[in-house]
Amino acid sequence: MEEELAQAVIEKARSLGASYAEARLTEWHTSSLVLKNGLLEATSVDRGNGLCGRVLVQGNLGFFSTNRLERTNLAKLTEEAVKAAKRGVRKLGAGVALSREKPAKAKWEVKAKQDPRTVDFEEKVEKLKAVDQAALEPGVKVPARFISYVDAWVKKHYENSEGTRITSSQPLVEFYYNLTVLEAGQSMQHFREYAATAGFEALKGWKLEENARHQAESMRRTIREGVTAPSGPIDVVLSPELVGIAVHESCGHPHEADRILGREAAQAGESWLKKDMLGLRVGSKHVTIVDDPTLEGSAGHYLYDDEGVKARRRTLVENGTVRSFLHNRETAAQLGTKSNAAARASEYDKEPLVRMGNTFLLPGDYSEEELFEGIKHGVYFKTFMEWNIDDRRVNQRYVGNEAYLIENGQITKPVKKPALEVTTQGLWSSVDACSENVEYFAGNCGKGEPMQGIPVWMGGPHARLRNIKLSVST
DSSP, X not given: OHHHHHHHHHHHHHHTTOSEEEXXXXXXXXXXXXXXXXXXXXXXXXXXXXXXXEEEETTEEEEEEESOOOHHHHHHHHHHHHHHHHHHHHHHOSOOOOOOOOOOEEEEEOOOSSOGGGSOHHHHHHHHHHHHHHHHTTOOOOOEEEEEEEEEEEEEEEEETTSOEEEEEEEEEEEEEEEEXXXXXXXEEEXXXXXXXXXXTHHHHTTHHHHHHHXXXXXXXXXHHOEEOOOSSEEXXXXXXXXXXXXXXXXXXXXXXXXXXXXXXXXXXXXXXOTTOTTOXXXXXXXXXEEOTTOTTXXXXXXXXXXXXXXXXXXXXXTTEEOOOBOOHHHHHHTTSOOOSOEEOSSTTSOOEEOOSEEEEOOOSBOHHHHHHTOSEEEEEOOEEEEEEOTTSOEEEEEESSEEEEETTEEEEEEXXXXXXXXXXXXXXXXXXXXXXXXXXXXXXXXXXXXXXXXXXEEEOOEEEEEEOEEEOO
């Protein structure tokens, strides 16, 4: 039935004069829970299916989506999309082309060891309450605690008029907490996200209670014992969590080709990179940044994107030099290259945009101990409490949550709210060594209008930065 509906849309569009057509069917089942200050505040369960279609007529795209899958309705909407594209031809002229890609046929599936759809509601609630209680166990005052859980099962069927047919099925689980600690009239806040393309079993490996307990304790200790960050210039070690957010924000987003071409300027922002900047040096030789949606179990996992292009690892920066951008078929055609499978849509009724999958800094050959041993006076950023970056992804600021002084190669006193303010090239040019182990952290990346939130991983090794100036967040 899925293939028949997709084929009907494509055949209808071609009969009306479309040079290209595609259809994407999505079926989903999701559930979510929210616990606020120990009380269950909201729950939801949603299931359904829907279809979207795109047509290309003389260089103009038409798009439609619906959750009414009757053939007559699909035929009507396909006709309206073709008409809209033809009106665009008269008003705008030809403007859109798609890169030529090899047609693909594939079926792929990620199986859950413990299907979230079969887990009792009470078991999910108890997990949230256990994390909530763990944050309170050290006797820390945590007056504001927000904890949420989401699971999803999504099946997709994609076809286009070039012969591509892709069917996929995968689960996703997400967990989030935000803790505010109050001590001696001062407060600190920390949030953490977890996500994986897996079943409910993933929660067991995340050490949720242990991490929440530790984070509450570390914030209390920082308030009580934290010293002011040295202003520098000093040496800094960034943990994989800090490296991850910096990689995502200062490298992943500006390498999105739709930003580079100006499409996102009024929505999610621009990019400081230009289309002729391949080969530009933006960091030290120790900096190689990749985006890889093929990582098994990752939050940003997929084997084919939402335009039916086979996924692969994309090297964005290699040894400090810009090597490639993230492309869908439209931006690839505009820049005279091939798509590298970066087209993702958050839901059935959204167009696929150029998106990251899992973006991370590749490891070096130092042990973590060696990174710290090489520092006489510095600061270690272990977790962050806030970050921000400008629309062009140049000037950025990261405020440490759990942070420590480094004195003569040793981690010593906690540091209170150190702030790293730096440019993108200043940040990556300062890296002089990376550790040999990579860690990943989950996030929900927003982009587009209407907004599309997409699960991703970001991360890397520990990274050492030389001669960095710090400030103190107020």
